[in-house]
Amino acid sequence: MNKSVFVPGHITGFFNIENHDVSLKNGSCGVGFLLSKGVRTTISPADKLIIDVNQGDETVIDEVLNILEIDDSFKITQDIQLPIGAGFGTSAASAFSLTLAINEFLDLGYSEELCGQIAHMSEINLGGGLGDVIAQTGQGLVLRTKSGAPGIGEIKSFRQDVFVAYKTFSSINTADIIRDSHHKQILSEAGLKYLELFEKEPTVENFLSFSNKFSNETKLMSDDVKNLVDYFNSSSDILGSSMAMLGNTVFAFAYDEDVFKKLDIDDLHICELNNMGIVYD
Incomplete structure (x- = not known):
């Protein structure tokens, strides 16, 4: 049975960088907003690992699979609805939606918070956005008051x-x-x-x-x-x-x-x- 998860794109308007020795505390505080477009990841049954992404490469997917240490067989389909590398938080939405969809498909029992931490770690490892993942757990206009991954950082939504x-x-x-x-x-x-x-x-x-x-x-x-x-x-x-x-x-x-x-x-x-x-x- 297919499992599909949509994570909205996120644009930051202004921010400051918060560096920490603990990777999950790394990130930024700032303000941004969520878009009605983003990244939809679908996991479906297959007899081998198949990756189908409509734009970009498989770097983010490979990093998430490496962190999860998963070698199961299934098909990953990603619909990235926004431009890559242009400030829309697509790498975070890709990592987050993928982790959530795999969690649902394999019934891993991870919380949304833990899935967000895995996606945040992927972002840190790849040098991508510093606050998109936690912002993507919010709605509308999002104020990041404490840096870090979901469960560690803090946000307010408007x-x-x-x-x-x-x-x-x-x-x-x-x-x-x-x-x-x-x-x-x-x-x-x-x-x-x-x-x-x-x-x-x-x-x-x-x-x-x-x-x-x-x-x-x-x-x-x-x-x-x-x-x-x-x-x-x-x-x-x-x-x-x-x-x-x-x-x-x-x-x-x-x-x-x-x-x-x-x-x-x-x-x-x-x-x-x-x-x-x-x-x-």
């Missing part, structure tokens, strides 16, 4: 009914940035400042404003990203816009979907903020 538009220009190697001492210092100092301000008044408007200020102060925006962010922010019908961390991607919020549909922007995608979180099929 459900919001808004539409999200996004456009990706290219990918960014997250590992190159978060492992660079200069970038880490700049990101963490700015991230901590806006994190403290957001915790005092956690609103959508503040999230968008602080995200835009953070992306400008950290100087990670390409010209293409900055031009589109400025264009979105010039419209009174759009709540705000910024850069996805870490990806060469622009996102914007609006209460009315038609605001985005009327824009003449190539490759602009529209979806809703995800207030449901993880879904088991």
Whole structure:
């Protein structure tokens, strides 16, 4: 019998890096949001291990299987619905949905929390996102108040009914940035400042404003990203816009979907903020 699990994509607006000797405590604090698109992993019976991924390679899958120490025979099908390496948390969603689906298929009896810790460990080992997995256990707008894997870190969720538009220009190697001492210092100092301000008044408007200020102060925006962010922010019908961390991607919020549909922007995608979180099929 097939087992399928969907984990939403996650975009971070601003963050600071938290390094610890214990890998499961490694991560980041910050604020981001969940998307109605993400990664769906389906495990089905097979007489050998078969991996079918619609985009990208099998690196994340191999890492999760290595951590789980599983050599059973089954088919892994992954539908990655968002661009890879562009700030959507796809590697985390891939690792998390895979771990959850295998847990269901093999009836391992692991808690969702433990599955999240395995996915977080995969992220740390591969040098990927630092806070996507724990954020993906939430709904809507997600504040990460304590770094680490699920069960170790802490989050607060704020459900919001808004539409999200996004456009990706290219990918960014997250590992190159978060492992660079200069970038880490700049990101963490700015991230901590806006994190403290957001915790005092956690609103959508503040999230968008602080995200835009953070992306400008950290100087990670390409010209293409900055031009589109400025264009979105010039419209009174759009709540705000910024850069996805870490990806060469622009996102914007609006209460009315038609605001985005009327824009003449190539490759602009529209979806809703995800207030449901993880879904088991």
